Amino acid sequence: MNATIPFNSPTLVGDELALVEEAVRSGHSAMDGPFSRRVQDLLAEVHDAADVILTTSCTDALELSALLLEVEPGDVVIVPSFTFVSTAVAFARAGASIRFADVRPDTLGIDPASVARLMDDRVRAVVAVHYGGIAADVDGLAAVLADHPDVTLVEDNAHGLFGERAGRPLGTFGRLSTLSFHETKNFVCGEGGALVLNDPADVARAHVLKDKGTNRRAFFRGEVDKYTWKDTGSSFGLSDLLAAFLWGQLQRRDEVLAQRRRVFDRYHDTLAPVADDLGLQLPVVPEGDVPGYHLFHVLLPDPATRDVVLDGLRRDGIQATFHYVPLHSSDGGHRFGDGHQDCPVTDDVSARLLRLPFFNTLADDDIDRTCARLVALVTDGQGPR
Ligand SMILES: Cc1ncc(COP(=O)(O)O)c(C=O)c1O
Known part of the structure; x- marks a missing residue:
């Protein structure tokens, strides 16, 4: 009986636990503590951003x-x-109607041609996702948005921290970009995220919104003598205990990225020689780009084969999984969407996509076993055990 290969396995990569203890002992465990500042400064430097929250x-x-x-x-x-869902629900909650664009069949990022067809005077923002940490077509989007200067580009960069498009970091193309440090991501603190502010004009108000609608930050900076209610907002800040954990992870970023690159490359190099014969489409990384190495997906030739392979891998203890169910045809999509329901590429790839186990410490042997089973299952629907 082969050992189970989990889909994900978050790991301690450095001094996270000692740093959390330090945060507890420092007496500042709420948001905006010393570890939060360190992480925010690092992320601001990576993005050359005005600020990061x-x-x-x-x-x-x-x-x-x-x-x-x-x-x-x-x-x-x-x-x-x-x-x-979050990419849409955050804006639906603010009262916006959501219009669903299709994705490109190669990178699985939002398709600028689809966006162009959906533009009108009501559009306030376009959100791009760098799927798996592979850059969406930001150049194509910029060309579409050039005719709509009032429309804001937001990058949902949950997957793409440290990824690059032609030498420029993902998360620097929009006025705003967002990151995730959920346990399933490359750098984790259980639950966590960040807003990258690429426009200095957004900094002061973003802090008010994060500080429950108060000018608390201005008070601590000595700009006002007391703080009070100014605007709408909520309690969005991350505890410094979690920021300390995250700081421990980010200090080892080169090591983590190298591990994840190893996993990505080994899947790719093992499957690439048989991909054409078996009708597999592997991730497409545009020339000159660096992915964030968040996941490894395979598009199977058809939905039935995907389901056979998914079941077969799971029966063998290999926890592969599917990914997003198209939002445009979900209940929430019907309720919060504004009626544009035509996303054939999304329907197609969602039914054929398989994500393979992917985490920092995934052993080469387990990658090889996963690939061998996948190939056998595609070849004859069963394959030897
Ligand atoms: C593209 C994308 N955006 C947003 C999120 C939400 O991230 P979080 O769990 O940190 O809220 C996810 C989570 O998987 C995601 O894949």
């Missing part, structure tokens, strides 16, 4: 974006149908 999740960072952009009923926000 750590939040309790990427979902919260997206909600903060909606508040910052003053999205309101009557507005439309365009999101890819092939994404996690």
Whole structure:
């Protein structure tokens, strides 16, 4: 009997536990503590951003974006149908109608041609997701948005921290971008996220919104003599205990990225020689880009084969999984969408996509065993055990 290969296995990669203890002992465990500042400064440097705000999740960072952009009923926000619910729900909660764009069949990122067809005067924002940490077509989006200067580009960069498009970090193309440190992501603290502010004009208000609508930050900076209620907002800040854990992870970023690159490359190099014969489509990384190495997916030739392979791998203890169910055809999509339901590429890839086990410490032998079983299952629907 082969050992189970989990889909994900978050690991301690450095001094996380000691750093959490230090945070407890420092007496500052709420948001905006010393570890939060260190993480925020690092992330601001990586993105060359005006500022970064750590939040309790990427979902919260997206909600903060909606508040910052003053999205309101009557507005439309365009999101890819092939994404996690949060990309849409954060803007739906602000009252926007959601318009679903299709994705490109190669990168699975939002398709600028689909976005162009959906543009009108009601559109306030377009949200791009860098699926798996592979850059969406930000150049194509910029060309579409050039004719719509009032429309804001937001990058939901939950998967793509440290990924690059032509030498430029993902998360620097939109006015705002968001990150996730959920336990399933490359760098984790249980639950966590960040809002990257690429426009200095957003910084002061973003902090007010994060500080429950108060000018608390201005008070601590000595700019006002007391703080009070100024605006709408909520309690979006991340506890410094979690920021300490995250700091421990981020200090080992080169090591983590190298491990994840190893996993990605080994899957790729093992499956690439048989991909054409078996009708497999492997991740497409545009020339000159660096992915964030968040996941490894395979598109099977048809939905039936995907389901056979998924079942077969699971029976053998290999915890592969499918991914997003198209949002445009979900109950929430019908309720919060504005009627644009035509996303054929999303329907197609969602039914054929398989994600393979992927985590920092995944052993080469387990990658090889997963690939061998996958190939056998595609070849004859069963394959030897
Ligand atoms: C593309 C995308 N956006 C947002 C999220 C939400 O992240 P969080 O769990 O940090 O709120 C996820 C979570 O998997 C995601 O895949």
